[in-house]
Amino acid sequence: MQITILGATGRVGREVVLRALADGHRVHALVRSADKLGLSHPQLTAIVGDAREEAVLERAVSGSSVVISALGTDGGDTLSACFPGLLAVMEQQGIQRLVTVGTAGILESRTEPGLLRYQSSETKRRSTRAAEEHHAVLRLLQASVESLNWTLVCPTYLPDGPYTGVYRTEQDYLPEGGLQITVGDTADFTYLEAVRGTFIRCRVGLAE
Structure with a gap:
């Protein structure tokens, strides 16, 4: 199978690339610089360019x-600017599976029903800019054609760390008491969800 990965040079994206290659898939990695990817593999093709085009x-x-997006928000609007074009291109080419990595801030609030976590007192962040970018993507996905089988992976605090295999998931909410999830475990779930499709057209909270 061929998998396209956006944000392939980021912390989660790079781990997803490695996992997909290890399982024998062909990978198209969309990057701004092939040098930054720093990988060479016969099954890997670097596509250099701007994800907004x-x-x-x-x-x-x-x-x-399958398309996997691990694009970050980088303080700008690259993420939300990319997605209208991405969804259009996927529909044109008949690609129906999309997994994108978001943030726990756009999961439902347990304490204030009707609000997302970043809109409620549950958030600990002073700035909501990143969550607003991911919320814009969520709106686009929710309004997308029914044939698009999307999943929005929403990890909580994301420190560097290896795969452990010990983590919890919950549809639309952050698992109770979830405080963090390693980069390795987030990449593991993102990759497995892309190929298995357990959570379809929904968000999924991710925490240890």
């Missing part, structure tokens, strides 16, 4: 069965 996205997803 549809022509670049067309090349990146061409021939793929």
Whole structure:
């Protein structure tokens, strides 16, 4: 199977690339710089360009069965600016599986029903800019064509750390008492969800 990975040079994205290659998949990694990817593999193709440009996205997803986005918010609007074009290109090419990594801030609040966590007193962050970017993506996904089988992975605090295999998931909410989840475990769940499709057209909270 061929998998396209956006944000392949980020902490989670790079681990997903390695996992997909280890399982024998062909990978298209969309990057701004091939040098930054720092990987060489016969099954890996680096697509260099700006994720906000549809022509670049067309090349990146061409021939793929699955798209995984690990794009960060980087203080700008790259994430929300990319997604309208990405969804359009995927629909044009008949690609129905999309997994994107978001943030626990856009899960439902347990304490204030009707609000997302970043809108409620549950948030500990002074700035909500990143959550607002991910919320914009959530709105696009919720309004997308029914044939798009999307999953929005929402990890809580994300320190560097290896795969442990010890973590919990919950649809639309952060697992009770969840405080953190390693990069390795987040990448593991993201990759497995992309190929298995357990959570379809919903968010999934992720924590140890």
